[in-house]
Amino acid sequence: MLADHHFLLVSEIVGARETEEEDQTNKDGGRKHNVLLYPYAFTVSYTERTKHHCWRCKDIIFHCLDEAQCQQWVQTINNQLSLLSIRPKRLLVYINPYSGKQRGKWIYEQRVAPLFSRASISTDVIVTESANHARDHLKTEVDLKQCDGVVCVGGDGMFSEVVHGLVSRTQSDSRVDQNQPNQDLVPCALRIGIIPAGSTDCICYSTTGTNDPVTSALHIIMGDSQPMDVCSVHHNNTFLRYSVSLLGYGFYGDVLTDSERKRWMGPSRYDFSGLKTFLTHQYYEGTVAFLPAKDNLGNPRDKIKCRTGCHICEQGANNGQLLSGDHVYKMAEENSDEETSGDGVWRVIRGKFLAINAACMSCACPRSPRGLSPYAHLADGTTDLILVRKASRLDFLRHLIRHTNKDDQFDMSFVEVHRVRRFSFAPKHSNVISEVDLSETSGKKICNQVCTAHPNNDTGHSNWNCDGEILPHADIQVSVHCQLIRLFARGVERGTTFDTYTWSVIEGSNLSWQA
Template identity: 50%
Template structure:
């Protein structure tokens, strides 16, 4: 369809074809001037009249006007490039009929995209996340856009922790195309556990068995950032902005994501998408938990205290290397939107399915992951480490724009294992500081990085069950109270396992009276602890000896990865803390 319409006082040649909607300014001699072209896949909606949606809906009736809303990159020149806003253009037609014809044609073009977009969403809002503005963010920024795009949403404002996870695990979800959280990384983790757990239940698979190939999840997850830590959103979208995230949801973007399952003995402890870290990152989180009253500043404080304590820990790290022919953590690539390594991994991970549909826009379907890959040989490294980190993504965040492992991929079925061996405090400071600039943090003699499919960590013989049992019990109790559901009527398999473990040790009723120093004793303590804790996406794990396995493309987010130029330009904006993942300022 093609017509000459007016936008403001200027005349434009407006063209709609199956792929683009474009308008070209015409001069007095009908010669083309500037063109604006929007892919139909990035149109949000069309309304009759002169309509505004944000910051508030305003409708001015007009028989000859229609208003088109579309994705616009950046809201002004200085905007970071991953930031999307709502582009709004009012077109003026020669008659009402002409206007109605355009509106019908645009709506038809949009309807043709409906198979690629979600129609119905289940939205969970944490009213206490971040600055407690989740409800307001959803109502003022996200909801009007969903409504404009004709997406219906069932909204649950949570009343307790784990409500979203339990809802997804137990309630009827027929008809929903995706689940969305309005909150931070903790809320995302609830959705992640709910969606993965539900999918495995329905597939009749045990999540506890680390050798089982888990069923990839069809239900997409959306994150509207409203937490104090929104690292998963930042690492998958490039900015933490509720409007940008809502637009990715509306247009049905689909980003597969690797997930790491963390096991202790034969029990699943947690899933992680960003960091499983022992030593420094575990200590920072454990220390920060003691100072919650400080608010977000606690991460800076705890980072300094932990750094000054200059601890290192003994252990044995074993890992299954990934195929070095495919990619390497030091190949200087970056996993950006449309990443070639990730798309090729889709074909490797899901050889029987239509790989192209798996990498493009939202499209629910069934996949079975290739389990024929032989396990290969485990590599073992013993020593004393400042930190042992496993990350399934670059884990970039505003404070560390390139992240823990800049060349890590979101969806290649691998994780990067970073080993920082015992070193002097200044050496470690250099390592940490390099996360905040573009210097290579792996180019240091005490640092090594491996691309892996699985990792095991064990303590030196004799240290596993030594005198730290009481501390471990404390952590287990804390963890149980955090993960309990429905007022403790339902206990997860993991918790049952823990109870058995305590009973074996006789720690149930008969608590040990032995007086001990705190697990993290701080600067004043004369005896450094011999074990650290694991920081798993900002939660402390109650076990030291763990096995981690990376599950390629286990979940899908309404995102498209970082668009070229996004993320790295964002280093001075926004979020000031990353739960012990990045603790130093430039």
């Protein structure tokens, strides 16, 4: 072999192959003498980090004296890779051809499939024909033992379909009843990969640090694994949906409701509906009850970001956030003497809100690079509950704009934020008796609220935006299920000076990180 040195970690190699003739002359053009001295060559593809959390697949060509040596190198490298059991070998791929700018199929075929084939991954590809095609296929038809993971090509809605399919299938295979709000759910065995091709791509961005299809494909190939929390949403004792990113009532619910009628506009429908909803300036009255998270999981303003190998998420998993163990929890009215920082005390807040948002992860996306709750964690078993009370248009605008820059959107008198394990909401004008009782085992009614019957149930209510789907009920109960699913991702890697600083504060030592 030629003495041109390259160090490659096996764990960062995508695959090896004998170099095609055109590659030898094109890519290795500057080294024509190599071809004469060493006529045989093989190419090793590997991942390289570039800017802004993006990864690229690079090639190195190695030259050999004889063909047998060349083949042996290729075989040895690929054998080593096949021993890495964390890497997927068979994937089930769902493509939503209508996501975002309708480029999902092109993105997959042109940018992702060639990488999978380099990594010797075999795929079953399904282009969906209607909404819920992927969900129902996973729920009933697929033999899950026949693949090592599921990949969705699309936006947050498509990811949500795959989560619903996999989580529901796992529960029904284990005979677990999803309708019980207190039920501990069985974690899904298969990992999920997201190839971003949607309108918001918040889940991909929050778990990889970017919305780049090639980066996501490389995380899948490397067999990365990132556990993630899932919220279950119930109305009384009926299961409604799961949520992994944003549950938003008021502003984000209204933006979504309006934007659904404008799907033809593509991703810019959210800007249009966002402006319209902002100008409408509607507020909603209701009662929020929540169970705060344990103190060791930090708080939404502690400036500790969730990063690869996050210690807060590790604590969350160790806390044993089993929902069925909640019987010791009791109830405290707001402003009561009850110790509210300790675990186990429900709090109740009544008011008029412009928005009620629960962010189970940062919800960072290209529109808001720090996200709705910049210090929320992917896998700690909690969600950050953000209450935006009635305020002037100008103040609300200042709050919204802060999502797009570096200023603290929570540092405003009408905004409060709590890290919670469970919460519930009851709108004021409801024609049902809203019974917010999440703790069946306690035998105590946590919050009983008899609301005034309203003649027209359509007025005075917003809708919940549940990861981009509109929920049919305003009064809901939400529980966070710690680390219920896993993604082919590793969380956002450290890299900036600020992150390194935060890290050293947590660890009490000066650890640095090379990106």
